Amino acid sequence: MILKKLFSRRKEEYWWMTIAVPLVAILLALITGVIFIKATGRSPLKAYKLLFGSSGLFPSPYWKNHFAEMLLSSSMFISTGLAFSIAFKGGLFSIGAEGQFIVGGIVAAYFGYAEPFAGLPTILHLIIIFIMAMAAGGIWGAIAGWLKTKKGIHEVITTIMLNWIALYLIEDWLVTGPMKANISTGISGTPYISATAKLPNILPGTRLNISFIIIAAAVFFTWFLLYRTTIGFEIRAMGYTLVFGMEAPKASGVNVNRRIIQTMFISGAVASLGGSFIVLGILFQYPPVFEGGYGFDGIAVALIGQNEPVGIFLAGILIGALRTGATSVQLAHIPKTFPSIIEGLIVAFIALQELIRYLIMKLIVPKRSKSD
Amino acid sequence: MKALEVKNITKRFPGILANDHINLSINKSEIYSIVGENGAGKSTLMKIIYGLYTQTSGEIYVFGEKVKINNSNDAIKLKIGMVHQEFMLIPRFSVTENIVLGQEPKRGIFFDRKTAVKEIKEISDRYGLKVDPLEKVENLPVGIQQRVEILKVLRRGAEILIFDEPTAVLTPEEAEDLFKTLSFLRDSGKTIIFISHKLKEVMAISDRIAVLRRGKLQGVVYKEKTNKQELARMMVGRDVVLEIPAALVKRGDTITSVRNLTVKNNRGIVGLKDVSFDVHSGEILGIAGVEGNGQAELIDALIGFTKPVSGSISLSGEKVKSINPHNMRERGMAYIPEDRKRRGLILPFRIKDNMIMGQHNKKPFSRNGILNDMEIDSFAEKKIEEFDVRPRDIYAKAANLSGGTQQKVLLARELSIWHNFILAAQPTRGLDIGAMEFVYKMLIEEKKRGIAVLLVSLELSEIMGLADRILVLYEGEIIGEKKPGETSEEDLGLMMLGLKKKEKVV
Incomplete structure (x- = not known):
């Protein structure tokens, strides 16, 4: 009955555009990439072979390892991508994933090494860590939401400022002050987390841990939240009526201010997952200087994924794959930043999505209508 | 002489036949109205003529010559101009800048502002369309903005002017001004195509009227030889009850009461001053007034969008302590907003x-x-x-x-x-007669069920037909209360304009 209903449901006209547009953008980016490589006198074929051969997307001699690394880094991109899209669906343009990510990371590190928790069983210890990290990231996001509703300050401004506040609080104070590891251990940054705080491995012989399973669950949760709950219903209603000052949901009795703060909280909590993953599964401490950028890459991931949870999942894997394959392009005498150029191009073409949509319509649609 | 002819125009959208073999022949210097319900195909036909759509089949002749119009630039070259329902103006630009945008007079590579201003003054004098060429568009009322749109079209040399529901955004006075402009343009040799579904307006200004229904041309009639009833029948395809049937219902308890309500608008100006009234079960209370005399402030306070400066609102016989939309809804308010796209639907x-x-x-x-x-x-x-x-x-x-x-x-x-009170703000704005009839029927139905209804409307005929009592708002105050049987539209009109002294309010 439910299955029948699902399949009989009338699809929107041109629903496939949501899938076609990003695919065309990716294709155009790869083609443009060819021009770049050609221009520097190297072999595009060799470059792409190396890039995708070691990206983890396709079978190769060291596939298992590449595959694991790909999923490991994808988890972080998916987390910040989801965070951006949750806020975006509610009509909020949050640039705060970067700050929420590191806030999540530092809190995860603290509860990872702090004495009273070190003896707990792994599951319990991890649950406590994640709750704390998500609460902290969530609050970091909610502050921006609160400032918007109470003082009318645009979230773009506040989230950017909160990113810097988080960065300086952590790097210039916590990591070099109260949370600094004991000098005698010779460690810089925070102490290492206890063994019970490390994310369990799920593919022996690689670094792959449960972060990917957690993020897959988060993707499902986000979809469920947005499309199956009353909160998501209201969030989408707000986003759709942004240009009208969200008046229609307001007039229907939706407490828009409360929802804005909640949406920013959820968004921040999801972004903090990524920070927890990197601390609990890769670095095992909060380092003195953090190589950031996941928050901003998340915006790109959300754009490529058309702000839909499943799209973000796939886009996150793509970006993870490009990063994983990045080092090996050097064998073709191409700098390892080349995949970032591809990323940039994809985003640029996504920004031209109206044009792509128009061209697809011009090319495909008239033929279809003639044939029927 | 024929200004515009369309022959056998058909436009097919996936699943819909929007225009079905339409033939029209429009004379030079006439006001030719095209009426029809929403979705009858009027706009589609106009978009074809203006080059925004391409017809599936059929031909277009402009001043006797067969033409192909692929885009709006083609239309402009053929001296066809369109005044859109939603203005395409840049608010921060001056009137002159808006009008010349795209075809600016130049001196070398620079914009020649002086010549532009002079030119705008000239056209505006020639057609009696008074505007201040240097004023910023954002500071102008809607009626004047529309004038700017018309000037823009005229400056591009349009001989055939299409007006797509131009009165939808205007106040009654602004509409009057527009009609004068249209007649003047006609008398100076322009051809006017007027799209509307308001029969009163169409009967007031047209020379000939074409009626569309479900994509088909039902007929073309001379204004002198027709009447509203006939047009309505042609539009809807059956007899329409334009008169609103009286519904006698015994007035019940007070459901909603407003006491000494004073409200500031978003510019910080007091828009509603010390207003008090009750709405009873089984009663429709009408609020009449010229737009901008406190209606918006009253509605915003009632639905809970703005907190009143002073005064109180009681719903279901209970004073609402914290005024916000959620609380108003919980206490039984249904709301039909005047702008359904903005406040009603998502x-x-x-x-x-x-x-x-x-x-x-x-x-x-x-x-x-x-x-x-x-x-x-x-x-x-x-x-x-x-x-x-x-x-x-x-x-x-x-x-x-x-x-x-x-x-x-x-x-x-x-x-x-669940509701026992309906706040209906211009519930028929932009609707065709069929839909209007439906709304009236629903409101009367609700009244019979014992619901209290507050009807805020700019259409006097609507208020006269539906309301049991009428309050007149003028400059934020209630200046009179009338029963429809004891007053006339003229009488109310004078009160609305503040020309009658304040009467004692019961």
Whole structure:
């Protein structure tokens, strides 16, 4: 009955555009990439072979390892991508994933090494860590939401400022002050987390841990939240009526201010997952200087994924794959930043999505209508 | 001489025949009106003539010559101009800058502002369209903005001017001015195509009238040889009750009362001063007035968008302590906003989503915060049947529905939420007669059920026909109360303009 209903449901006209547009953008980016490589006198074929051969997307001699690394880094991109899209669906343009990510990371590190928790069983210890990290990231996001509703300050401004506040609080104070590891251990940054705080491995012989399973669950949760709950219903209603000052949901009795703060909280909590993953599964401490950028890459991931949870999942894997394959392009005498150029191009073409949509319509649609 | 002829124009959209072999022949210097219900194909036909759509088949002749219009630049070259319903003006630019944009007079590579201003003064004098060429468009009232649009079209040399429902955004006085302009343009040799579904206006200014229904031309009539009833019948395809049937209902208890309400608008100016009234069960209370005399402030306070400076609102006989939309809704208020696209519907949402907006968090539509699609679907299916929403497709997006259908969806939703008071703000704005009739029927039905209704409207005939009592708002104050039987539209009109002294309010 439910299955029948699902399949009989009338699809929107041109629903496939949501899938076609990003695919065309990716294709155009790869083609443009060819021009770049050609221009520097190297072999595009060799470059792409190396890039995708070691990206983890396709079978190769060291596939298992590449595959694991790909999923490991994808988890972080998916987390910040989801965070951006949750806020975006509610009509909020949050640039705060970067700050929420590191806030999540530092809190995860603290509860990872702090004495009273070190003896707990792994599951319990991890649950406590994640709750704390998500609460902290969530609050970091909610502050921006609160400032918007109470003082009318645009979230773009506040989230950017909160990113810097988080960065300086952590790097210039916590990591070099109260949370600094004991000098005698010779460690810089925070102490290492206890063994019970490390994310369990799920593919022996690689670094792959449960972060990917957690993020897959988060993707499902986000979809469920947005499309199956009353909160998501209201969030989408707000986003759709942004240009009208969200008046229609307001007039229907939706407490828009409360929802804005909640949406920013959820968004921040999801972004903090990524920070927890990197601390609990890769670095095992909060380092003195953090190589950031996941928050901003998340915006790109959300754009490529058309702000839909499943799209973000796939886009996150793509970006993870490009990063994983990045080092090996050097064998073709191409700098390892080349995949970032591809990323940039994809985003640029996504920004031209109206044009792509128009061209697809011009090319495909008239033929279809003639044939029927 | 024929200014414009269309022969056998057909336009097919996937699943819809928007224009079905339409033949029109429009003379030079005449005002030719095209009427029809929302979705009858008027706009499609105009978009074909203006080059925004290409016809599936058929021919267009301009001043006797067969033409092909592929885009609006072609249309402009053929001296066809269009004044859109939504203005395409840049608010921060001056009147002159807006008019010349795209065809600026230049000196070398620089914009020649002096010549431009002079030129605008000239055209505006020639056609009697007074504007201040240096004023910024954002500071102008809507009626003057429309003038700027007309000047823009005239400056590009238009001989055939298409007006797409130009009065929809205007106040009655501004509409009067527009009609004078249209007659003047006609007398100076221009050809006017006037799109509307307001029969009163069409009867006031047209020379000839073409009626469209469901994409087909029903006929072309001379104004002198027809009347509103006949036009309405041609438009709807059956007899329409333009007169609103009286419904005698015994007035019941007070449901809603407003006491000494004073409200500031968003510019910080007091827009509503010390207003008090009661609305009773089984009563329709009409609020008449010229737009901008406190109606918006009253509505915003009642629905809870703005907190009053002073005074109180009671709903269901109980004073509302914290005034916000949620509390107003909880105490039984249904709201039909004047701008359904802005305040009523969520356009990208489907019909089914819009149907439950506001009660989505109540059983059976959701349980513990999780939506129940089965219940939502069966509710929406039932409602589109009951309110005759076409298409009968609960997955259709609200944005793709005609104005009348959108209003039906809105009514279906608002009237299915528990309520004992309806705040109806211009509930028939932008609707065709068929849909208008439907709204009237629903309001009377609700009144019979013992619901209290507050009807705020700019249409005097609507208020005279529906209301049991009429309050007149002027400059934020109630300056009189009348019963429809004891007054006339002229009398009310004078009060609305503040020309009659304040009368004692009961």
